[in-house]
Ligand code: NA
């Protein structure tokens with residue numbers, strides 16, 4: 001990282017730190033939802049095995065939860081630049097060339113995630129309008145759609161930040 | 177452009193984008209979305225995406241991926257996976273490459289019940305990869321062995337993929353399983369041989385053989401009982417039909433977590449670290465699923481498999497050439513699809529083509545079973561075939577310290593045995609059918 | 618000009634639903650339009666999404682025609698659930714016609730976003746059991762059963778069984794490993810899950826009684842696609858939809874049940890007698906009552922709708 005002219009922290013670095021905390025928080029929230037899913041499933045299995053009384057709707061809770069977990073995980077993965085690339089063909093390219101290619105790849109990531117964010121938001125609206133619910137527990141389906149939006153939004157922000165950084169020549173969120 | 181040309185263009189664009197370091201998921205997503213627009217229009221694409229992404233990430237069967245990732249992270253942080261590996265190594269370390277062989281077999285066992293090669297590789301790798309590196313395996317051999325081993329579950333009964341093939345082609349499930357045993361054993365034998373040859377030719381790939389004393393085995397064994405109990409409960413429960421893979425993963429999580437807490441290994445910092453690792457790897461895998469889903473939908477829309485099948489059935493070419501062409505086609509599909517998508521998308525159109533041809537005078541039921549074994553075998557190969565194979569990406573993504581090229585070099589010996597096995601299976605249908613005929617008359 | 622319809626559904630191409638109803642329907646419209654109206658068939662959810670999203674796909678034009686279960690999208694089509702109450706269905710052909718008539722009166726608002734081509738039901742739900750047959754209500758106690766609809770799930774719980782929720786493709790796997798003790802589905806599903814190889818017993822309810830359960834289906838077209846058709850092609854669609862098509866599909870499912878049942882001859886089949894079912898029906902009435910009060914709560918005439926469904930079924934019923 002480079003220091004600003006006044007020896008302090010640049011705006012980009014501040015943004016990076018803010019985004020890092022946000023991604024970290026998002027990953028932890030997703031992790032907690034995952035732990036809750038595991039706990040609920042164990043309660044259901046124990047109930048089924050010993051009391052013939054599982055949680056009716058455990059499967060759909062896992063499905064709904066999985067969507068929220070994954071969306072919450074996505075920004076952290078991109079922040080760590082952990083989304084897979086094939087380095088097979090470009091391993092010997094100049095670092096500057098590689099950086100420009102990465103900027104292009106990150107731009108495509110950003111645009112794709114923005115498209116997905118937009119469409120999932122529209123999906124949430126549609127689910128809200130149609131009042132669709134899960135089969136057994138009758139949980140409104142717009143909830144999991146809506147709970148995907150923070151993670152997807154953060155992914156777009158990370159993508160923007162990293163694309164800008166790569167174009168400018170700084171290397172944000174280098175692989176851990 | 178005809179729909180077939182659009183389909184092929186998408187494929188080409190994907191390969192180009194991958195070559196210039198575009199994230200694999202987006203190298204699939206972007207051409208897939210463009211192709212979808214060309215084939216169906218912009219509004220249908222927007223409508224498709226409204227539900228497709230949620231649909232892809234809210235799948236019960238796939239929830240095992242983050243769950244097993246988290247369980248693996250607990251086991252790693254709590255020192256449980258280290259204990260397990262020390263124990264296994266005290267038993268197998270006397271053979272050079274023995275632990276790699278154990279890794280392959282663990283993948284096979286897990287893969288046959290998990291129903292997904294990607295989930296299998298990710299799960300086993302999470303636990304096994306760092307340990308294999310720690311005891312001195314090269315990144316090349318460790319990643320290659322685990323990526324290859326992960327594909328074995330496609331063929332090994334009670335594989336869900338095998339069951340789906342039997343249902344699509346109206347074959348008897350039991351007979352189909354019987355047909356798969358010998359080819360699956362051949363696969364295992366081939367992979368073990370590949371490891372044995374690799375470590376003989378390139379000793380630097382594996383740690384030197386080191387015989388442990390009985391006392392050392394016992395000492396390692398005493399540390400390993402908690403993880404053994406977890407393994408017995410989780411895998412015994414899944415095999416024994418007490419619970420599903422997702423439920424097994426959930427139970428494994430709770431048990432692993434409790435044991436690490438009881439042993440005083442779990443601090444707040446470590447818990448956070450477990451969640452970060454899980455987030456990073458699960459996010460990577462699911463983003464690929466999202467991208468692959470987009471290009472798969474567009475490929476289905478282009479009806480590429482159906483059109484190729486139509487072309488093939490009109491050409492007057494020999495059955496063997498057709499079979500070879502189909503095999504190559506599957507290896508290509510392995511770039512973007514998991515085995516289940518390949519089977520669901522292609523079998524309904526290709527199966528009638530094969531059934532209309534004569535191979536060694538096989539009767540229809542034998543031909544269907546034999547073709548199924550071949551198809552599942554090439555599905556496995558497609559998942560690891562360079563330059564792109566879904567399972568190789570995933571494995572390599574988990575091994576951040578290993579360049580992709582190394583993994584590709586590592587899978588070559590495995591692919592050689594795959595090629596030999598495939599040739600044998602094509603040339604000698606009895607390898608697949610003998611056991612069926614022996615046991616069912 | 619030629620018009621191609623993208624037909625999307627969740628079962629594989631080899632399913633009886635496709636071979637007995639969807640493909641023949643496509644062939645009929647192709648023939649009657651002199652090949653100007655054609656289908657591209659996408660089985661096994663090839664166009665992406667999940668089965669519960671099929672309805673939305675038809676609404677939005679992701680697919681032009683879909684075949685799906687309204688029950689997959691709970692809360693969206695409450696009116697139609699009356700047909701999924703226990704002991705409602707008499708015979709799939711008659712009940713499908715009744716369902717069509719019923720939806721014309723009570724479900725217009727719920728389906729206003731698509732052009733429904735048919736509504737139908739499948740044949741009698743049957744218990745397919747791994748280890749022991751079902752002869753009395755007591756046999757159900759504590760058994761883990763996979764049930765297809767929300768109503769059947771609730772009803773099985775009332776009867777003392779443990780309903781296990783799981784997606785259809787998992788049923789085969791779950792049966793083979795013993796995660797569930799049985800599945801409650803019609804015979805028509807048998808080949809697509811290979812149930813005959815995974816269980817030993819099939820317990821039917823007395824054929825003179827209404828079915829233990831059925832599920833409702835909708836075969837629907839994208840509205841804009843329909844509107845965009847020239848008048849003569851619209852007419853081809855009109856001639857191949859509605860009450861007549863609904864009845865035809867119901868009949869095809871009866872035929873599919875017969876095909877599926879043929880596969881089970883090596884297993885043991887028993888019939889749960891009408892005398893035993895009397896106590897089951899009493900419990901079923903509780904479920905019907907709760908549906909009525911749900912509908913009343915939504916400001917709809919629940920009792921009237923239940924009555925209409927029952928009398929339409931009787932009205933269309935033919936001797937079994
Ligand atoms: Na490949």
Ligand code: NA
Nearest residue numbers: 572575576578
């Ligand atoms: Na790597």
